[in-house]
Amino acid sequence: MRRLQSPQGRQRRPVPYRTNLLAKIGQERVDALEAWHAPVKSTIEQCQAIEAEFKRKLKAGK
Structure with a gap:
């Protein structure tokens, strides 16, 4: 799995949202x-x- 870089340059773990x-x-x-x-x-x-x-689309969907 690819590691992400934080703005400070440290690696961070992927969050469950991204993994999913x-x-x-x-x-x-x-x-x-x-x-x-x-x-x-x-x-x-x-x-x-x-x-x-x-x-209009929201109103039509109701």
Whole structure:
């Protein structure tokens, strides 16, 4: 199992969540989730549209 580095450079043990996630989705997908991703720059209007969409989906699901 791969050891993780803490910000101070010391090794830390994997937490049970990560261990279970590895078993569930595999190393490749966990690595993709943990990789660096460029920040998304959204306007206020885009954020409001996303919020409205998910509120609509939540309401439709009830």
